[in-house]
Amino acid sequence: xxxxxxxxxxxxxxxxxxxxxxxxxxxxxxxxxxxxxxxxxxxxxxxxxxxxxxxxxxxxxxxxxxxxxxxxxxxxxxxxxxxxxxxxxxxxxxxxxxxxxxxxxxxxxxxxxxxxxxxxxxxxxxxxxxxxxxxxxxxxxxxxxxxxxxxxxxxxxxxxxxxxxxxxxxxxxxxxxxxxxxxxxxxxxxxxxxxxxxxxxxxxxxxxxxxxxxxxxxxxxxxxxxxxxxxxxxxxxxxxxxxxxxxxxxxxxxxxxxxxxxxxxxxxxxxxxxxxxxxxxxxxxxxxxxxxxxxxxxxxxxxxxxxxxxxxxxxxxxxxxxxxxxxxxxxxxxx
Numbered sequence: 001x002x003x004x005x006x007x008x009x010x011x012x013x014x015x016x017x018x019x020x021x022x023x024x025x026x027x028x029x030x031x032x033x034x035x036x037x038x039x040x041x042x043x044x045x046x047x048x049x050x051x052x053x054x055x056x057x058x059x060x061x062x063x064x065x066x067x068x069x070x071x072x073x074x075x076x077x078x079x080x081x082x083x084x085x086x087x088x089x090x091x092x093x094x095x096x097x098x099x100x101x102x103x104x105x106x107x108x109x110x111x112x113x114x115x116x117x118x119x120x121x122x123x124x125x126x127x128x129x130x131x132x133x134x135x136x137x138x139x140x141x142x143x144x145x146x147x148x149x150x151x152x153x154x155x156x157x158x159x160x161x162x163x164x165x166x167x168x169x170x171x172x173x174x175x176x177x178x179x180x181x182x183x184x185x186x187x188x189x190x191x192x193x194x195x196x197x198x199x200x201x202x203x204x205x206x207x208x209x210x211x212x213x214x215x216x217x218x219x220x221x222x223x224x225x226x227x228x229x230x231x232x233x234x235x236x237x238x239x240x241x242x243x244x245x246x247x248x249x250x251x252x253x254x255x256x257x258x259x260x261x262x263x264x265x266x267x268x269x270x271x272x273x274x275x276x277x278x279x280x281x282x283x284x285x286x287x288x289x290x291x292x293x294x295x296x297x298x299x300x301x302x303x304x305x306x307x308x309x310x311x312x313x314x315x316x317x318x319x320x321x322x323x324x325x326x327x328x329x330x331x332x333x334x335x
Contacts, residue, residue, distance in 0.1 A: 001026065001027065002026055002067045002315070002319050003027075003028060003066045003067045003068075004027050004028065004066060004067065004068045004069075004070060004315070005032075005063060005064070005066040005069045005070070005089065006018060006021070006029060006031070006032050006069075006070045006072065007063070007069065007071045007073055007081070007085070008034070008072035008073040009033055009034050009057060010032075010034035010037050010042075010045050010046075010057060011072055011179055011180045011181075012176050012179060012180050012303055013179075013303060013307045013308050014032070014034075014072040015045070015046040016303045016304060016309070017070055017072060017311065018032060018042060018046060018049060019046070019049065019052075019308075020304075020309060020312050020327070021312065021326070022049065022052050022053050023052075023326055024312065024325065025325065025326065026316075026319065026321050027315070029055060030066045031058055031063065031064055031066065032057050032058065033057065033059070033060055033062075033063055034058075034059075035059070037057045038057050038058055038062075039056065040056065041054070041055070041057075042055040042056065042057060043055075060081075060085075064088070065088050065089065067089060067090055067091065067319075068091045068092075068093065068319075069085060069089035069091070069093070070095065070311055071085075071094045072308070073096055074179070074181075075098060075111060076098065076113060077096070077098075078094055078096035078099070079096075079099070079116040079117045079120075080116045082098075082099075082120065083120070090140065091139070091315075091318055092140070092141055092142070093127060093142040093144065093311045093315060094124070094143050094144065095144045095307055095308070097110075097146060098115070098117075099120065099124040099141070100124075100126070100143050100146065100208050101121070101208065101211060102122040102124075104118040104121060107121070109207075110202070110204040110207055111204065124139075124141045124143040125139040125143070126142075126145055127142045127143055127144035127310055127313075127314040128150060128153065128212065129310075129313055129314065129317060130154060130256055130259060131157070131212060133317060136314050136317045136318060137317055138318075139318060142314050142318070144307060144310050144311050145205075145212065145310075146204070146208055147177060147230045147300065147303075147305075147307060148169075148173060148203070148205045148221065148230050148232055148302075149205035149208035149212070150283065150300065150305065150310065151171070151230050151283060151298040151299065151300050152169045152205070152209045152213075152217065152219070152234055152298065153208070153209055154298050155234050155297060156209070156213045156215060156234055156236075156296055157252060158249045158252040158285075159236060159238070159296060160213070160214070162240045162244070162245070162248060162294075163236035163237060163238035163294055164236065164237050164238060165214075165215050165216045166215075166237075167215050167216070167218070167234055167235065167236045168218050168219075168220075168234070168235045169209065169217055169220070169233070169235075170219075170220055170233045170234075171203065171205070171220065171230065172221075172222050172223075172232075173221060173222070173224065173302060174223075174274075175191050175223065175225075175226070175227055176228055176302060176303055177223075177230070177302045185198075186223075191223065193225060194223065194224075195222055195223070195224055197221070198221060198222070199219070201218070201220065202219075203219040203221045205219055205221075206218055206219035226274070226275070228278050228279075228301050228302060228303060229274025229275060229277065229278065229300075229301060229302060230300055230301075230302045231272065231273070231299045232298050233296075234295065234297070234298075235293070235294075235295055236294045236295075236296065237292050237294065238292060238294050239292060240289065240294065241289065242289050245289055245294070246261075246287075249261045249285060249286075249287065253285070257323060258281050258282050258309075258313065258324075258327070259283050259284075259285060260282055260283075260284050260285070261285055262284040262286045263287050270286075271288075271297050272284035272285060272286050272297050274299040274300060274301065275335060276299075276331050276332075276333055276335075277300055277304075277305070277331045278301050278331055278332060278335060279301060279329055279331060280301060280304060280305070280309075280329050280330055280331035281301075281305045281309035281312075281329070282300070282330070282331065283299070283305045284298065284299050284300070285297065301331075312326060313327060
């Protein structure tokens, strides 16, 4: 049984980690760490866990040793915290944005501050099994990509060699992507009914997509009324027809347990829709083509395949367990 510690366990990602791990047949949650709620029961913060656990949050200075440490702390905090806790676990899987790019200059450009632990940046393997499965099997430091970055990367990977390098990504995200401590802009009165373009240029995930795909990605991001979910619409130019594209997507993802090709010609659900993926670890990808215009689309649950589920998938790979262990929930319809 894998002993797992979760830091940042009171946030939305932390709650999803607890939900998935409490039902995981090969893991046990040894500690749930929170700076805000030490001494409180986990199910008082995550009411969906009532009756599932007696876990009580512990303070960061009470962190014990474990096999795998999952860190779901905020951006800019993880880079100062991780050097202190690195020795407490054989493997660390980080869900923040602090270790997703090996170049400290890129980090400073997108996050606005110098990196506090630049010596660690190159040691992290990206936590996207569809690209780094072999490396993840022996990795001690893993950094899970951002939710929109994962969606865009999986949408674009089959297009390698079929499109010109410049791609434009339009990302739409639900309010949970802002975290449990989001500010006034995410109050219900402000968010309800809104479609707020909060990153018209230079969204931080574009650097991740460029690194992971080799393309020159540019991303905009819009906040929508949904709570969960990310959808990306990626615009590229190339000379492929529908038959070639369909073959490229099917061949690229034929053996991937959590990527489904959804590109039908008719029907209400003919292209990826995050609503159908809530709570699941699936990413649906699809495409459309019109002459030299190629549109690639992907959808996922930002808290699961875009975060906690990807982390558990990486944990499974690192531990030599079946990759799908504890991640079989298919989503709900209707919701």
